[in-house]
Amino acid sequence: MDHSLTISVAAGKGGTGKTLVATSLAVALNRRWPGQVQLLDCDVEEPNADILLHPELPDSEPVFIKVPEVDMSVCIRCGKCAEACQFSAIAVIHQAVLTFPELCSGCGACAYVCPVDAITEINRNVGSVAMGRTPEGIQFVQGRVNVGDQRATPVTKAVRKHIADDLISILDAPPGTACPMQETIEGSDYCILVTEPTPFGLENLKEAMATCRRMNVPYGVVINRDGIGDRGVEEYCDREGVQILMRIPQQREVAEAYSRGETLAHSFTEWVEPLQRMYDYIIASVGVTAGGGD
Numbered sequence: 001m002d003h004s005l006t007i008s009v010a011a012g013k014g015g016t017g018k019t020l021v022a023t024s025l026a027v028a029l030n031r032r033w034p035g036q037v038q039l040l041d042c043d044v045e046e047p048n049a050d051i052l053l054h055p056e057l058p059d060s061e062p063v064f065i066k067v068p069e070v071d072m073s074v075c076i077r078c079g080k081c082a083e084a085c086q087f088s089a090i091a092v093i094h095q096a097v098l099t100f101p102e103l104c105s106g107c108g109a110c111a112y113v114c115p116v117d118a119i120t121e122i123n124r125n126v127g128s129v130a131m132g133r134t135p136e137g138i139q140f141v142q143g144r145v146n147v148g149d150q151r152a153t154p155v156t157k158a159v160r161k162h163i164a165d166d167l168i169s170i171l172d173a174p175p176g177t178a179c180p181m182q183e184t185i186e187g188s189d190y191c192i193l194v195t196e197p198t199p200f201g202l203e204n205l206k207e208a209m210a211t212c213r214r215m216n217v218p219y220g221v222v223i224n225r226d227g228i229g230d231r232g233v234e235e236y237c238d239r240e241g242v243q244i245l246m247r248i249p250q251q252r253e254v255a256e257a258y259s260r261g262e263t264l265a266h267s268f269t270e271w272v273e274p275l276q277r278m279y280d281y282i283i284a285s286v287g288v289t290a291g292g293g294d
């Protein structure tokens with residue numbers, strides 16, 4: 001029986017406890033299915049799941065994109081490359097063609113439209129992916145974009161290549177709903193949206209829900225710091241028929257455990273079963289039958 005879903009954990013904004021939920025879920029599921037869980041940290045601009053799971057990461061690979069290099073002895077200064085670029089990463093100014101590699105997405109459009117083949121695509125390193133295992137045997141993959149680089153998406157894509165069909169894959173998505181978050185959740189079986197019960201949290205949650213709907217990814221909600229705000233998130237989810245998967249109360253002990261670098265599942269044994277039940281609910285809701293450790 002297949003229980004190897006790909007689950008993204010996302011949030012409309014940073015600091016809502018998304019990584020705490022992703023890592024806690026990974027630990028709880030690994031206790032039920034040892035060695036059958038992987039955590040992929042797709043928050044490549046600020047990866048921090050390693051602080052809670054303490055992996056050893058002996059292997060790493062660089063991530064490259066293709067950027068243009070212009071042979072000015074061939075270029076006829078027609079400007080077609082600059083017109084084709086959606087990122088203002090190449091410009092023709094007077095007699096010069098300037099490139100701005102840190103803005104380039106590596107889409108290849110400029111080389112494609114160049115009428116005289118003056119553009120060669122060369123590798124540019126934009127980040128890296130590190131791989132290893134946590135002490136309890138969770139496979140761990142972490143992407144990291146180079147400091148100052150604008151392009152997180154190629155690194156997120158490189159992390160996603162490590163999704164294993166035969167493992168439960170938990171993806172810690174970047175905060176917000178921009179391209180890197182969308183790149184992370186694309187094709188996931190389910191997306192857990194983490195929010196806080198405040199008006200600001202609700203507005204961000206609405207955007208994240210709309211993104212999941214647009215991308216056809218089923219979703220449910222985890223309310224973190226339950227008790228700090230109002231009932232707006234609950235009432236909205238009720239009205240929209242969205243499942244609240246779990247509530248994590250605002251407790252000093254939870255914040256203290258987080259600051260010690262511990263997940264909920266590490267610090268509070270009573271959280272392991274609810275996290276496992278949340279996964280069972282997700283399996284049922286996406287129509288996959290849970291297995292018993294096969």
Ligand code: SF4
Nearest residue numbers: 085104105107108110
């Ligand atoms: S590869 Fe794409 S993003 Fe980069 S300069 Fe060319 S057109 Fe612009």
Ligand code: SF4
Nearest residue numbers: 075076078079081114
């Ligand atoms: S499209 Fe080619 S020929 Fe035209 S300006 Fe760009 S590099 Fe030069």
